[in-house]
Amino acid sequence: MVTVHSGPDGLIAMAKGAPDELLELCDRVLLEDSTIPLDGQRKATLSQRNATMAASGMRVLAFATKQLYPGYGDEDLDGGFVWCGLVGLLDPVRAAAPGAVAALKRAGVRTAMITGDQAGTAVAVARKLGLDEPLRVLEAGDLKSLDPEVLRGLVHQVEVFARFPPEMKLGVVRALQANGEIVAMTGDGVNDAPALRAADVGVAMGERGTELARELADVVLSTDDLARMVDAVEEGRLVRANVRRVIHYLLSTNASEVWTVSTAVALGFPSPLTAAQLLWLNLVTDVAPAIGLATEPKDPDLMRQPPRDPSEPIIPSHLQRRIVGESAAIATGSLVAYGLGMLRHGVGPIAQSMAFWSLITGQLMHVPLARAGSHPATRYGRSVSRSFVLGLGASVLLQAAVLVFPPIRALLGVSTLGLADGLITLAAAASPIAAIELQRLVSNGALPAPEAPDVGIVPRREAA
Amino acid sequence: MTQHRFFTSSSVLPGHPDKLCDRISDALVDAHLEIDPEARIRAEAAAAGQVIFLVTDVAASGQVDITGVVRRTIAQTGYFPRDMVADACAILSQASTMTPPWSAARTSGAAARHEETEQMDRPASEQTTVFGYACSETPERMPLPILAAHHLAAKLGTPALRQAIPGLGPDGDVLVTVEYDGDRPIRIDTIVVQLQYHGAPGKLAEAFTGLVLAPVFQSMLVKPDKSSKLIVNPAGPLEAAGPARDAGHTGRKNADDSYGGAARHGGHSLSGKDPSRLDRSASYAARYVANNVVAAGLASECELMLSYAIGQSTPTTVFARTFSTGVMRDHELSQLVTELFDLRPAAIEKRLRLRELPRERGGHFYQRLAAGGHFGRKELDAPWEQDDAVEALKSAVPA
Numbered sequence: 043m044v045t046v047h048s049g050p051d052g053l054i055a056m057a058k059g060a061p062d063e064l065l066e067l068c069d070r071v072l073l074e075d076s077t078i079p080l081d082g083q084r085k086a087t088l089s090q091r092n093a094t095m096a097a098s099g100m101r102v103l104a105f106a107t108k109q110l111y112p113g114y115g116d117e118d119l120d121g122g123f124v125w126c127g128l129v130g131l132l133d134p135v136r137a138a139a140p141g142a143v144a145a146l147k148r149a150g151v152r153t154a155m156i157t158g159d160q161a162g163t164a165v166a167v168a169r170k171l172g173l174d175e176p177l178r179v180l181e182a183g184d185l186k187s188l189d190p191e192v193l194r195g196l197v198h199q200v201e202v203f204a205r206f207p208p209e210m211k212l213g214v215v216r217a218l219q220a221n222g223e224i225v226a227m228t229g230d231g232v233n234d235a236p237a238l239r240a241a242d243v244g245v246a247m248g249e250r251g252t253e254l255a256r257e258l259a260d261v262v263l264s265t266d267d268l269a270r271m272v273d274a275v276e277e278g279r280l281v282r283a284n285v286r287r288v289i290h291y292l293l294s295t296n297a298s299e300v301w302t303v304s305t306a307v308a309l310g311f312p313s314p315l316t317a318a319q320l321l322w323l324n325l326v327t328d329v330a331p332a333i334g335l336a337t338e339p340k341d342p343d344l345m346r347q348p349p350r351d352p353s354e355p356i357i358p359s360h361l362q363r364r365i366v367g368e369s370a371a372i373a374t375g376s377l378v379a380y381g382l383g384m385l386r387h388g389v390g391p392i393a394q395s396m397a398f399w400s401l402i403t404g405q406l407m408h409v410p411l412a413r414a415g416s417h418p419a420t421r422y423g424r425s426v427s428r429s430f431v432l433g434l435g436a437s438v439l440l441q442a443a444v445l446v447f448p449p450i451r452a453l454l455g456v457s458t459l460g461l462a463d464g465l466i467t468l469a470a471a472a473s474p475i476a477a478i479e480l481q482r483l484v485s486n487g488a489l490p491a492p493e494a495p496d497v498g499i500v501p502r503r504e505a506a
Numbered sequence: 507m508t509q510h511r512f513f514t515s516s517s518v519l520p521g522h523p524d525k526l527c528d529r530i531s532d533a534l535v536d537a538h539l540e541i542d543p544e545a546r547i548r549a550e551a552a553a554a555g556q557v558i559f560l561v562t563d564v565a566a567s568g569q570v571d572i573t574g575v576v577r578r579t580i581a582q583t584g585y586f587p588r589d590m591v592a593d594a595c596a597i598l599s600q601a602s603t604m605t606p607p608w609s610a611a612r613t614s615g616a617a618a619r620h621e622e623t624e625q626m627d628r629p630a631s632e633q634t635t636v637f638g639y640a641c642s643e644t645p646e647r648m649p650l651p652i653l654a655a656h657h658l659a660a661k662l663g664t665p666a667l668r669q670a671i672p673g674l675g676p677d678g679d680v681l682v683t684v685e686y687d688g689d690r691p692i693r694i695d696t697i698v699v700q701l702q703y704h705g706a707p708g709k710l711a712e713a714f715t716g717l718v719l720a721p722v723f724q725s726m727l728v729k730p731d732k733s734s735k736l737i738v739n740p741a742g743p744l745e746a747a748g749p750a751r752d753a754g755h756t757g758r759k760n761a762d763d764s765y766g767g768a769a770r771h772g773g774h775s776l777s778g779k780d781p782s783r784l785d786r787s788a789s790y791a792a793r794y795v796a797n798n799v800v801a802a803g804l805a806s807e808c809e810l811m812l813s814y815a816i817g818q819s820t821p822t823t824v825f826a827r828t829f830s831t832g833v834m835r836d837h838e839l840s841q842l843v844t845e846l847f848d849l850r851p852a853a854i855e856k857r858l859r860l861r862e863l864p865r866e867r868g869g870h871f872y873q874r875l876a877a878g879g880h881f882g883r884k885e886l887d888a889p890w891e892q893d894d895a896v897e898a899l900k901s902a903v904p905a
Contacts (some may be wrong), residue, residue, distance in 0.1 A: 062574035063593065066581070086869045090541055093569035161573040161599065176602040181573045184594035188556055196557065196598055204573075 044119050046110060053110035055119055060160055060205075061092040061104040061128060068106050068125040077124050092128060096162030099170060100130035138269040140172045145272040147174070149279075150348035151226075156203040156211055164204035173201045181205050193217040208233030215240045224352050226271070228263075230255050245271060272345070279344050282356070283415075287335040289357055291412035292328060294369040295405040299323055301373030302401060306380060312389055314380045314397035318454050326440050327402055331409045334433015338413065341424065364416065371474035372408060376400040379470035383463065395456040396467045402441055403471035409434050411478060418482040512695055514683040515651035515766025517659040520877040521583045521676025521702075521747050523754025527551040528763075531756045531778030532872035533579040534562060534572065539780065539864040539872075541568035546604055549778040551576075551756045553749035556595045565604035573597050579873065584668065584676045586704070589750040628852045630814035634784045635823070638792020639769035639881075640800040641807040643691055646891075647800050648882030650691040650728060652766025655682040656879045657722045662701065663877070671713045673705025677747035684728070689807065689831075694723075694730040696737065702751075703743035711738040763880050764789070769809045777876045781860030784851055788812045788821075791854040793881050794890035795847055796826070801893035802900050804839060805832035812849060819850040833903070846898055858889040 044057045057064060065085055070077040078084075095102045106123035143153045153173060157164050161181040168177055180196055181204040182188070188196075190213070197217040206214070208231055215237045218225045227234075227241035230251040238244030239258045246259030247266040256262050263270050299320060306314045315323070357365070379400035383393030410419040413430060417423075444450050445458060459467060518525050534549040545566035552559040558576055581592035640647040658680045661667060668674050678701035685695045697719070703710050715736065723729040730736065744751060757775025761767045764776075774785035781787045796808040805828035813823035826832075826839045834842075848857065855861055863871045874886055884891065 062571060062577065066578075082868045082870070086537075086540060089571050089574055090568060093571035093574070096571070097569040160571070161597070162569065162571055165601065176600050178598065178600045179573075181597040181599070183577070183591070183596060188596055192555060192557060196596070200598065 046114075051109070053112065053114065055108040055110050055123070057106045057108075057123055058103055061102055062089065062160070064104040064106050064123070065089060065125070067121055068123045069121065070123075071125045072107075072127070080125055088125065088128070093162050095128065095130040096160055097166050098130075099135075099163060099166035100132050101159050101163055103129045103131070105129065135167060135170045136267065138267055140170065142267075142269040142272050143171050143173065145269075145345060146275070149272075149275060149345040151275065154201050154203065156206050156214060158207055159204060161202075161204040164202045168202045177201050179204055182210065190217065190220075194220050197221065209236070211237035212240055224349070228268070228271075229259075276340060276345050280338075280340050282350075283341065283344070284336050284338050286356060286361070287338060287412055287415065288332050290361060290365060290415065291335055291409060292332055293357075294365045294372070294412065295328060295408060296324065297365065297369035298372035298376070298401065298405065301370055302376045302380075302397065305373065305377055311380075311384070314376070314394055315401070316394070316455050319394075319398050319456065322454055323401065323405070327405055327437055330436035330440070331406065331433045334429045334431075334436075335409070335413055337429040339427050339429070360416070368408065368411070368478055371478055372401070372404040372471075375404050375470045375472075375474040379467045382466050382470070386463070391455060391457055392459070392463065395459060396463055396470075398454075398456050399459065399464075400467045400471045403468060404475060406434065406437055406441070407471060407475040411475065411482075414482075416482065416486075418479055418486055420479060421483065421486070509688055511686045512683055513649070513651050513686060513768065514681060514696075515649065515655050515761070515768070516679055516681040517652065517655035517762050517766075517879065518679045518759060519659050519677055519701075520663045521585060522679065522759075523553050523677075523749045523752050524756075524758040525754070525877055526580070526583060526748055527553055527754045527756040528759065528775075528777040528876040529583075529873050530558070530560070530576050530579050532876040533575050534570070535778060535780055535872045536864040536869050537570045537575045538564060538566045539861060540869040541570060542566040543861040543865060545780060546782055547780045548783070549756070551778070552754065554753040555749055556590070558595060558597045558749070560597060560599040562599065562601045563604050564601065572599060572601065583748065584665065585748055585750075586675060589675070589747045626850060626852045626856075627819045628850070629817045629819045630784055630851055631782065631816065632784055633814060633816050634772060634774060634788065635811065635813040636772040636774065636785065636789040636792050637770045638789065638794070638796040638810045638812070639765045639808070640793065640796040641689075641768075642800055643689075644726070644882075646882035646884055647797050649765055649768035650726075651682045651684045652762070652768065652879065653882055654684070654694070654722070654726065655680045655762075655766065656882070658682070658697070658699070658718060660878045661718045661722050662699070667717060670717055671703075671705070671710065673703055674710070675702025675704070675744065675747045677702045677744055677751060691728050694728060694734045696735040697730065698737040698740065700739060700741070701743060702745075702747045703739065710743070711736070714738055765881065770811075776880055777872070781855045782851070784814050787851065787854045787858070787860055788814065788849070790858055790860070790880070790888075790890040791847075791849055794858065794892075794895075795843055795849075797891060798893050798895040798899055799826065799828075799839065799843070802896040804828075804834065804899060804903065807831045810843065814851070819852070821849050824849060842899070842902055846895065846902055863889075
C-alpha cells in the first residue's frame with residue numbers, strides 16, 4: 043500500500059506491504075542518517091531477515107519511503123523507494139487451539155488454515171497449531187488467475203492457504219464443497235461474511251467478530267475459543283446418536299405391536315390386544331425408556347470416529363432392516379405366547395394377557411439392544427448409564443403397578459398369570475431377544491461365524 | 507576415406523517450462539547454500555498453468571523465504587503478463603526438514619583434524635553412475651552442436667535482445683545440426699528456432715539473422731554458410747510461454763544440461779540438488795577430469811565414467827574412454843586418473859568449491875548453470891572448466 047503525504051520536507055510517498063514485494067520497489071536502504079544502494083547482496087540479506095522473522099511465526103511488514111515532487115505520476119510509485127525496515131508482529135496462537143486441532147483430527151475433521159500472511163509465517167503458525175505434516179502450503183498471488191477446477195484439485199491436499207485475502211475465502215469454501223466436503227469456517231471480519239454464509243457451518247467469533255459476521259454465522263463462539271468447536275461437534279454427534287437410539291427403539295417396539303395385531307387378525311383370531319392395552323403400550327411403556335435413551339451420555343469414542351457420510355439418512359438402510367427384523371422377532375414371541383394361551387385356555391382374557399405381558403416384556407428387554415445400536419448389548423463395553431436405569435426402571439415400575447393395582451388391571455382388561463403361563467410368557471418374550479443378541483454377537487465377530495475360509499495374509503512387517 | 511556424419515543438439519530458452527523449474531530448483535539451492543554453505547537441500551518444482559508445485563527437503567542453519575525466491579525467479583524470466591505474473595501465480599509447496607544423519611557437531615584442534623580426515627572419507631549416500639566428457643571441437647572443449655545451441659539460446663534470452671526485437675518472448679527452443687568430416691565439424695547444416703513472438707511476421711527471421719546468428723557465430727570457427735538451412739518458427743510462433751503453454755518439471759532437460767547427447771548420460775538430473783548429491787557433484791568432477799585430460803593433450807576426446815556405491819567413499823568405477831584419440835591406452839589413462847584425482851564425494855566438494863560458490867557469487871551460481879548448460883560455460887568461470895590439473899597430468903605421463 044502506498045500513500046502520498048505532504049510535509050515539511052515536501053511530498054513523501056510511504057509504502058508498507060509484503061517484504062518481498064516491497065523489496066522489488068526499493069533501490070536504496072535507509073541507514074541512520076544516510077542511504078546506501080540496495081545491491082543484490084543486501085537484498086538477499088533482507089530477504090533472509092524476513093524469512094527468519096517469519097519462521098518464528100511473526101507477521102512481517104516492510105516499510106519504504108520515496109521523495110516525490112509536484113506533478114509526479116503513477117509510474118513514479120513503481121520503483122526508486124528507500125527501504126526503511128521490517129516490523130514483525132506476533133499474533134500468538136491461543137493456548138487451547140493446538141488441543142482443539144488435535145481433538146478435531148481424532149474426530150476425523152481436517153483442519154486447514156487460511157491466512158493473509160506469507161507462506162513462511164503461515165507455516166510457522168501451522169506447526170504451532172499442529173496441523174498435519176508434511177505441511178502443504180498454497181500461496182496464492184491472485185486467486186482469480188486460478189481456474190475453479192484447478193482450485194478444486196488443489197484444496198483437497200492443502201493444509202495452509204497463505205497470502206489469501208479474506209475475499210478469497212469464499213472460493214476455497216466453494217471448492218471444498220464442490221469436492222463433496224462439509225465445510226465449517228471461522229471468521230470475524232466483514233470480508234469473511236460471504237464465506238461464512240456459503241460454508242455449511244459458518245462460525246463467527248463472538249468477541250472479535252463484527253456484527254455482520256455474527257449475524258450471518260450459524261455458530262457464534264462467545265469466547266472466541268476454537269476448543270468450543272470441538273464441544274459443538276461432540277454435542278451434535280451425541281444428539282444424532284441418541285435420536286437414532288430413540289427412533290430404533292420406538293419404531294421397532296411400535297412395529298412389533300402392529301405385527302402382533304395384524305398377523306393374529308389376518309390368521310382369523312381375535313385381536314390379541316385391546317385398544318386400551320395398545321394405548322398403554324404406546325403412551326406408558328414407550329415413553330420412559332425413550333427419554334432414557336434420548337439422554338444417554340457421551341460415548342467415549344464419539345470423538346474418535348470419522349464423521350458420518352453427509353448423504354447417509356438418519357435411519358440408514360441397515361438400521362431399517364434391523365428394525366423390521368427385530369420388531370418381527372418381538373411380535374413372533376408375543377404371538378407364540380398368544381397361541382399357547384389360546385391352546386391352554388381358549389380364546390379369552392388369559393391368552394390376551396399372555397400376549398400383552400409378552401409384548402411388554404419383549405419391548406423392555408429390547409431397550410438395551412436399541413441402546414447398543416448394532417452392537418451386541420452384552421459386549422457393548424459401556425457401563426449402564428443413569429438415564430438408562432431411570433428410564434427402564436420407571437417403565438418396569440409402571441408395569442409392576444399393573445400387577446399390583448387391580449383397578450389398573452381392570453381398566454386395561456388384563457389379568458395376572460399363573461406360574462406356568464408366566465414362565466411361558468417370559469420364555470416367549472426372551473427367546474427372540476436372545477436370538478437378536480446372538481445374531482449380533484456372530485455378525486460382530488464376538489462369536490465364531492460358521493467356517494470362515496482362512497486367507498493367507500501375512501502381517502505387514504513393522505517399519506523400522 | 508573420410509566419413510561424413512551429422513549431429514544435432516538442442517537448447518531451450520530460460521522461459522521454457524522445464525527450464526523454469528530447473529531454475530527455480532537451483533535458485534533454492536543457491537539461496538540455502540548462501541545462508542549456510544553446509545546446507546542440504548533437494549528442491550523439485552513442477553509448473554502447470556498458473557500453479558507452481560514445489561517439494562523441498564531442507565537441512566540448513568537459517569531460513570529462506572522459499573516462495574519469495576520462487577516469485578523472484580519467475581519475475582526474472584520476463585514472461586508477458588498474460589502468460590505469467592510472478593506475484594499472481596499460486597505456489598503449492600510441501601516443505602519438510604531433513605534430519606541430518608551426519609554429525610553436526612563441530613569440534614576444534616586435533617579433534618578437528620581427525621574429523622577432517624573422517625569427513626573426507628564420507629561415504630557415498632547413494633548409488634550413481636555419471637559421465638563427464640570433453641573434446642577438442644571447440645575452445646570450450648565442448649561438442650559444437652550443443653555449444654552453438656546454448657549460445658543462440660542465451661543470446662535470445664538476453665534483455666537487450668528482447669528490447670531490440672519487440673514481441674519476442676522468453677520461451678522457445680533452438681536446434682543445431684552440425685556436419686562432421688570424421689571428428690571434425692565442417693559446417694552448420696541446420697538451425698531451427700521455435701520462439702514465442704507477438705510481432706510483425708517476417709521481421710523475426712531477419713532480426714534473428716542479424717542480431718543473433720551473426721554475433722554468436724562471429725567467434726566460432728565453423729559458421730553458417732549459404733547452404734545452411736535456417737528455419738524460424740516453422741509451425742508459427744509459440745502462442746504462449748512457460749507453464750501457460752506446457753507443463754514443466756525439474757530435471758527433464760538432461761541432454762541439454764550436459765553434452766547434447768554427444769556423450770553417454772547416467773540419466774540423473776543436476777538441478778535442485780545440493781553438492782552432497784553425487785548425481786550432481788560427480789558429474790562436475792567427471793567433466794573436470796575429462797576437460798583436463800583433453801587440455802593436457804592426452805586425448806582429443808575423452809569420456810569419463812564415475813560410479814559410486816552406497817557406503818563407499820572411493821568410486822567403484824573410474825574409466826576413461828578416448829575413442830582411439832589417446833596417447834595411451836584407456837585402462838592406463840583410467841589408472842592415471844585414479845592416482846591423480848581424489849574423487850571421493852567430500853574431496854570433490856572441496857576441490858570444486860561447490861559449497862562456497864553461491865555465497866561468493868552473490869547468491870547466483872547454480873541457477874545460472876540451470877539455464878544454458880552446466881558445462882562449457884566460460885563466462886561463469888566454474889571450477890570444473892579450469893584446466894589446472896594439466897601440469898600434473900603431463901608430468902605423470904611416462905615419456
